[in-house]
Amino acid sequence: MMSQCRKVLRAAALVFVFSSVGAAMAQDPLPSWNDGATKQGIVDFVAKVTQEGSPDYVPQAERIATFDNDGTLWAEQPIYFQLLFALHRVGVLAPEHPEWKEKEPFASLLKGDVKGALSGGEPAIAEIIMVTHAGMTTDEFEKIVKDWITTAKHPVTKRPILEMTYQPMVELLAYLRANGFKTFIVSGGGIEFMRPWTEQVYGIPPEQVVGSSIKTKLEMRDGKPVLMRLPEINFIDDKAGKPVGINAHIGRRPIAAFGNSDGDRQMLEYTAAGSGARFCLLVHHDDAEREFAYGAESKIGTFSEDLMTEAKTRAWTVVSMKNDWKTVFRPDPSR
């Protein structure tokens, strides 16, 4: 009885929360954005491309918006979360690999020396990624990712990893979709690392996720066809790879693109080079108090002075997290 009662109370509370959210949305589709030039710029762009008869009108089918993930939709400090996942997997797999005790980068990792392990640079990272991301079926990998993503905590904030997503950006995704946009993720991260949770968290279904990938191969297992994940790079969806990935996957040039680092530069340039109204936005991490402050000097999510100059020259929108965002992180969607 008690449990039944609690369920009803929870349901009632949820209805209340959702109606409040609904009412707030009706007044302001971007409640977590402070009023100002940045927010106004977003609203103005959406108004002019959706207003029939406007010289900037864009038919619904062509309203493609692409979003980087790491540093744009969720945090990326102190290291990419997919690397956290890989490091966790090394621990899980270690008992099957006694040889790792003597072999770098695994030996350092297993001693808890992450910095030492990563000192091997890209080859070391690639090796960690391959042993943790390949050698299983796509269905198995999906389950492994789901299990981790729903239990992992951020190493600094100790919050659930899915609470490290940005509330203002989640609102922006919903706002664009409510205005007939189709929203895509275009990330340097692994496509199959993102797909298991992007629908729940961002409202973006698997078929609208573009990312880096390893090769897969059709095999029969117990008389059933499965796709095995091979330890071989298929595609790197970063920098000049982003327009290539966009074309391969979407087949249309976006009219709006959202990023936060040098890795997104070519995506924004490619978007801006189309004809008609375009919108390009970069999130600048300048909020050491509520999140992290980094830019030109950071190895992860580098926002170079060159990129800042280009953004100013081309009148791209640069979001100051400190000034433009009322809240940063979103509440855990599962609570």
Add this chain to the structure above:
Amino acid sequence: MMSQCRKVLRAAALVFVFSSVGAAMAQDPLPSWNDGATKQGIVDFVAKVTQEGSPDYVPQAERIATFDNDGTLWAEQPIYFQLLFALHRVGVLAPEHPEWKEKEPFASLLKGDVKGALSGGEPAIAEIIMVTHAGMTTDEFEKIVKDWITTAKHPVTKRPILEMTYQPMVELLAYLRANGFKTFIVSGGGIEFMRPWTEQVYGIPPEQVVGSSIKTKLEMRDGKPVLMRLPEINFIDDKAGKPVGINAHIGRRPIAAFGNSDGDRQMLEYTAAGSGARFCLLVHHDDAEREFAYGAESKIGTFSEDLMTEAKTRAWTVVSMKNDWKTVFRPDPSR
């Protein structure tokens, strides 16, 4: 005045045609399919996966249906239409390539000897494809395809090439979408050869087309980023490649798959191997009078005895074009 009058008359006629079509659709969503087990099987499957509360109910986001193109959505005899396009392009490009007069497979082609040119087998075909499909930007290629597809005629029927699409399958696509399915093309044909016209003809937008591809590369031209098409295979979306392409592009296993040949076998097997209700269909070309009759002996669109046996064993639907289709080709959409 006359022209104004004609326009009004045409508009009125169109309204009349569309209302009739609308009324017919309300009665029967598949008017070009003869009543019988095949049609009933399609309707029953759609009913059970869309009926809330049914044990076979599938949430809308998971209603993924994949369609082969050549031989399934449009004809493929006497040769794949993309090869017709390539042969046409060789003629257009010949003045820039005087060396082709002495070089096979081009020399035979330019003498009108298609059979001789293709006698070089796959390497000859690959060479023809590369010189006609690479070396331009993606935007330029899109324009070339659009120009050809709207003017080309079928070599046997002399009908516009876009009238060689199948009316019953176009109805089936619309019927599935009306029931919350997301429809994808998964074809061995070139992804960028299909995208410029699939939305108009099948109602399938570019981002829902999966196909074979060549590599592209980001380059600057007149200060603007463009994607150059390179003479290098990126991916072959056929046979065991189809499940790989589906996973890479869609990231979900289809619940329904539609094909017509051995090239679709793995796609159907992969679809059937998922849990819950599944629907697999093969179009059998047995209608020499209205289209073409071919199967096990055909080099193009081979439907082997092995595949027929598997279809029967697994209770896949085999469409007899002769018996199941009231009409075969669809009217030119631009008329």
